[in-house]
Structure formats: C-alpha cells, structure tokens
Amino acid sequence: MRITLAAVGRLKRGPERELVDSYLARLPWAVLEKEVVERRSLPAEQLREREGERLLAALSPDAVVVVLDPGGRELTSPQFAERLSGWRDTGVDVAFAIGGADGLSEAVRSRADLRLSFGAQTWPHMLARVMLAEQLYRAAAILSGHPYHR
Template sequence: MRVHVCAVGRLRKGPELDLISDYTTRFDRTGRALGLGPLSVHEVEDRKGGGMAAEAGLLERAIPKGALICTMDERGKVMSSPDFANLLGRWRDEGRGDVAFVIGGADGIDPALRAKADTSLSFGKMVWPHMLVRVMLSEQLYRAASILSGAPYHRA
C-alpha cells in the first residue's frame, strides 16, 4: 500500500526536513517487506491567497484517485501507536492501494474536504504547527511499520 502525505506548504532546508527524510527512509526500508510504501510527500502551495478553500482544491488534486483519505485534524480520533499500526495494517490487508494523509495549512483543512475524508486522526487536543505534524506523522508511520514487523523500536 502506497502512503502519501499531502500537505500545504513547502518545507525548506532545516531540522524538520532532516527528520522527515530520516523517518521516510526508515519507513520505506521497514515497510517494504510488509507491503507498505513507498512514502511520498506531495506539497501544495496557494500562491494566490485563496484561503482554505483554495488549499483544499490543491490538496484534492494531490490525492491519488481512489486513495483512502485520512485528514490530520484536531477534531480527529486520538489513538495509541499500536492502534495506529493496526489501522495501517488493516487498510493494507483490505487491499487499499493508496492512503493519503492530508495536512492543512495554518488555518486547518476546509470543511468540505474534511467531509470527504474516510477518517480523521489527531495528535491530541492541542493545535500543532502543520510542519511539525509532518514530522510527527512520518515518525508514527515508521513506528507503525516497526510495530507490524516486530522490531524493538516501539517500547510500550
């Protein structure tokens, strides 16, 4: 199952990009034998300042056709890392070809796009900067692959 992160904004060189690159490489390496990956990032940028609605249009074009859509949203479901790993494994086992994790911009995800999502996840009730959400998501994807593979990375 191919994994896509569709996000508003472009990461510049810096610690966030370094962390995402590291976790993406780890996920791809670990996930390959599990039928997970590759992990690809699709960045969109609303240069005309159209707000959430314009960002939603760009995000929708970045989401692969037929992909399961999972928005990252403060109103989403909070789950443990093992539960997230099981969810990812279930989607894979159901034969999903693609899953797209959608991260909005500074104002969040347009309600119309949120309504099209198959599911929504949250990293807690606090609001996180969208660039940090990318780092946290890439780490959790790697952690999920580690859990599914039985590797010792996750210690709970």
C-alpha cells in the first residue's frame, strides 16, 4: 500500500513539520506528500475551487480517496486501523486530502470514498496534517500489536 498525503499549503520548518516527519518516518508504508498552493489572491469560493482542482490533480485516479472534512464520519483509532488494514490487504493505494482554510471544494468531496472528521471542533489545516500523521502511526501500531495505542 502506498499512501499519498495531499494538502493545501506548505508546511514550513517548525514544530508541525517536525511532528509530521517524525510520525511518517515510523510508518511501515511509503508516504508521498504533495503540497498544493494557489498563489493568486482570489475570493474564498474561487480559491476553494482552484485549490480543489490542484488537490484532484495530485491524487492518483486509482487510489481510495479519504478527505478530512468536518462533516465527515468520526472513526475511533481502532476503526481507522481496521479500514487501513482492509486497504492494505487488498493492495490499493490510499490518498488523503486536506483542504485549506476555506475547506474543500464540492468536486473534492464528491471524489471521496470516505469523508473523515477529527471531531466537531475546528482545527487549523496545518495541525490537521500532524493529527493525520499521528493517526496513521497509531493505526500501524494497532495493526502490529505495538503498545503505543493503550
């Protein structure tokens, strides 16, 4: 299983970058990070659409797509691990998409095989990347029987 983490914005050096790198380095799966940036100053709706186009272009057409969306489904860590296990066992590639400050376009949401929520609270999109990396690591630990998830 190959994992793509496609996100709007550049994660600069600092604590968030260090945490993402630390968690991803411990994974048993290859993870390709793709960052998309729209440099033009656009109204929020146009920016969301343009970022959506760039996110979709960064995703493999054959991948299972999971988008981080506040309106998505909340999974426990063991449930998330079970999903990853199923995808791993069937040999599919998985792509995670994280939108920018204005959220995801409808086109990206429509492409999703799973809309995943980290809860009802609002999280900065850069911190959501850290949370996803940690949950990927936690899922790997659960699947391997490592005591990290206790």
